[in-house]
Structure formats: structure tokens, C-alpha cells
Amino acid sequence: MGRETRLPHLRTDDGCEADLPLSDRDAQKLHHRARARPVSRHRRHQRFLATPRFASEMNPKLRRILFSLAVLVWSGALLYFHATGRINKYLAPDFRPIAFVGGLGLAVLGFFNLLTAGQDAACGHDHRGDDGHDHETSDVHPLAALLLMVLPVVLSVAWTKDEYSAAALARKGLYDSPADMNTSFLASAMPPLTREMIEQSHRKTADDYYEFNLMELFFATGDREMQAAIDGLKVETEGRWIEEKTRNPQGTRKRLYRLFMTCCAADSRAIPIVLEFGKTPPELPENGWVKVAGTMRFPLEEGVLQPLLVADRALAAEPPFEESFLRK
Structure with a gap:
């Protein structure tokens, strides 16, 4: 003890007790005053969301109503996309019924919870004594949880343009050549094509252009037989x-x-x-739908084989019912 407190005239412990008067200064050396522990900076603002006090103050029925409304908002978003046809731009036909059934299921769940919000229900196990717990409080304030669940959905539905930006299209292969794309499964899905088959399976416009879809013209670049059949042909196609x-x-x-x-x-x-x-192309809405007619060519440019349509005319067009090609 003498070495720890640096008090003079102390000897090592010999098993005896003795009263020792201490000055205030020496007493402070032996009994340090407890200091408040500093709160780490990353935890100073956690009480905004982590609020058992707030959760306990909110009425349980009101909490259930808020969360039921959040479920109904999610349901409304899915059903709204179906009712307006916007779902067609996001999902292939095989997956649309799944989203529709999911929206109906959320609606049933939301209305059920809303109608039973005021009822008390057992939690399914015994509470021995007053264990002081329930199954509705959370570390997140109910209003904050409601905003986190609802606000992103509402903003996405209201602000999305249902189309890709130019930068996103570039990442999805807009400026890639056919040789750069891994499209073997798509090319194998295209049927063989000859001039005779074109005359039988493709309609002609009033001014003698064969109607083609873009996929046929694009993938002809990697198929010599299709190139031979289409090269120099007068075609009409549509796209953005x-x-x-x-x-x-x-x-x-x-x-x-x-x-x-x-x-x-x-x-x-x-x-x-x-x-x-x-010459200078005609002025048409950027990223809008157009119909273009001309002569199809497959030139080699800078070592890259390009599907190129030498255009005779280009006119604005209505978007088709299915804007995307779909894998069948």
C-alpha cells in the first residue's frame, strides 16, 4: 500500500490492524472519485430511433393501425401497377400473376390486421409472473418505421419514368456490337431464314418493305445464312x-x-x-418510338461487323403493347 499511495512511514502488512489518520489529500489518493463514462460519438444520436420510452407511450392499437396501413400501401402499389399496365414494363407475362396475387394477399393481411387492431390476443406461450415483456414494442419508433416502409415506395411510384436512362442503357449493351454480347442462347432460338421463308412469313408494307423485328436484324449479324438472306433487302422495323x-x-x-x-x-x-x-437525321423525340424503313446492310467497320439500316424514312410511332422482346 505504501508504494501505491506513496504515504510515508508505512510498513508491510504484519497481520495487525491500526487506525491511521489521513489528510484530505491522502484520502483522495486512496478513494478516487468515480468519473462519468464518455458516450461514444456514434451512439450519441441513437435515441432518435431507438426509443423504448416512445414505443411504450404509443397506444398498442394505434401501432397496429399504422403497420396495417403500411401493408395496405404496399398492396396498393402492386395492384396499381397492374391496373394501369405499368407492370408490363417491369415483369415478363409469366411473373405478373405472381405479383398480382402478392398484392391481393397483402391487401387481405392489411385489412385483417386493421379490423382486429383493437382486439387482445394471446402470444402463444405462458408468462410466468410479471416478466415485463410483450411482442409489440420495438427499438424503432412506430412513426419512423412507418416512414421507412412507406416513403420509398410512394416516391418510387410517383417519380419513376418507367424507362432506362441513357447511362443505364449503355451499361445494358446499347453500344455493344453483336460480337461483344453473349447471346448464344438467343441466336439458337432464332429459326433459320431464307429469302423464300421471308416472302412467306413476313408481310409487306404498301411501299414494298418487308416488316422485320429488331431481333431478327440484330442477330443476323452472327449468322451468315441470315445475312445472305437479309443483306440488301428493303425492310421496315420499329424501336426506340x-x-x-x-x-x-x-x-x-x-x-x-x-x-x-x-x-x-x-x-x-x-x-x-x-x-x-x-444527311442530318430528322428531328424525332429522343428515346421515343419510331418506325424506320430502308435497305439492310452488314458492313465491316473498324473490324466490327455492324447491322446497319440505310434509312429512307423515319416516322414517330405508337409504342407496342409489349415494349420488350420476351423469352418464350
């Missing part, structure tokens, strides 16, 4: 109109594309061809 950013020094080109979807918008892929006008 967007700026051409590669190999366009004279500004005479545009790009036409559609999306190929397997199950949902997240896995969709751009299917593009190049439009060559030989």
Missing part, C-alpha cells in the same frame, strides 16, 4: 430512337433499339441496330 455515339463523325447516324427481357427489367438487355441517313 436514340443518339449514335460511336463511329458517327458526320452526325448522320442514329441508333434504334429494343429491350430483351427474360423475367424482369433488371435482367433486360438492349438489342440495337445502327441507322444511316447520309
Whole structure:
């Protein structure tokens, strides 16, 4: 003890007790005053959400009503997308009924909880004595939880444009050449094509253009037989109109594309061809739907084989019912 407190005239413990008068200064050395433990910076603001006090103050019935309303908002978003047809831009047909049934299920769950919000129900196990717990309090304030569940859904439904930005399209292969795309499963799904088959299976417009979809024109780049059948043919096709950013020094080109979807918008892929006008292209809405007619070519440019339509005309068009190609 003498070494720890640095008090003079103390000897080692010999098993005896003795009263020892201490000055105030020496007493402070022996008995340190407890200090308040500092709160770490990352925990100073946690009480905004973690509030057992707030949760206990809110009426349990009101909490149940709030969470029921959150479930109904989610249900309303799914059913709204079905009712307005916006779901067509996000899901392939096989997956739309699943989302619709999910929306109905959420509606049933939300209304059931809303109608039974004032009823007391057993929690399914015995409470021995007053164990002081329930199954409704949370570390998050109910109003904060409601905002976290509802606000992102409402903002997404209100602000989304139901289409990709130019940057997102570029990441999905808009400016990739057919040789750069891993499309073996798509090419294998395309039937063989000859001039005779074209005359039998493709309609002609009033001005003698064969009607083709973009997928046929795009994947003909990787199939020599299809190239031989289509090269030099007068065709008409439709798609979305967007700026051409590669190999366009004279500004005479545009790009036409559609999306190929397997199950949902997240896995969709751009299917593009190049439009060559030989002059300044007509003014049409960017990313709008157009019908273009011209002569199909497959030139080799900078070592890259391109599906190129030498355009004779381009007109604004109504979007088709299914805007994306769908895997069957």
C-alpha cells in the first residue's frame, strides 16, 4: 500500500490492524472519485430511433393501425401497377400473376390486421409472473418505421419514368456490337431464314418493305445464312430512337433499339441496330418510338461487323403493347 499511495512511514502488512489518520489529500489518493463514462460519438444520436420510452407511450392499437396501413400501401402499389399496365414494363407475362396475387394477399393481411387492431390476443406461450415483456414494442419508433416502409415506395411510384436512362442503357449493351454480347442462347432460338421463308412469313408494307423485328436484324449479324438472306433487302422495323455515339463523325447516324427481357427489367438487355441517313437525321423525340424503313446492310467497320439500316424514312410511332422482346 505504501508504494501505491506513496504515504510515508508505512510498513508491510504484519497481520495487525491500526487506525491511521489521513489528510484530505491522502484520502483522495486512496478513494478516487468515480468519473462519468464518455458516450461514444456514434451512439450519441441513437435515441432518435431507438426509443423504448416512445414505443411504450404509443397506444398498442394505434401501432397496429399504422403497420396495417403500411401493408395496405404496399398492396396498393402492386395492384396499381397492374391496373394501369405499368407492370408490363417491369415483369415478363409469366411473373405478373405472381405479383398480382402478392398484392391481393397483402391487401387481405392489411385489412385483417386493421379490423382486429383493437382486439387482445394471446402470444402463444405462458408468462410466468410479471416478466415485463410483450411482442409489440420495438427499438424503432412506430412513426419512423412507418416512414421507412412507406416513403420509398410512394416516391418510387410517383417519380419513376418507367424507362432506362441513357447511362443505364449503355451499361445494358446499347453500344455493344453483336460480337461483344453473349447471346448464344438467343441466336439458337432464332429459326433459320431464307429469302423464300421471308416472302412467306413476313408481310409487306404498301411501299414494298418487308416488316422485320429488331431481333431478327440484330442477330443476323452472327449468322451468315441470315445475312445472305437479309443483306440488301428493303425492310421496315420499329424501336426506340436514340443518339449514335460511336463511329458517327458526320452526325448522320442514329441508333434504334429494343429491350430483351427474360423475367424482369433488371435482367433486360438492349438489342440495337445502327441507322444511316447520309444527311442530318430528322428531328424525332429522343428515346421515343419510331418506325424506320430502308435497305439492310452488314458492313465491316473498324473490324466490327455492324447491322446497319440505310434509312429512307423515319416516322414517330405508337409504342407496342409489349415494349420488350420476351423469352418464350
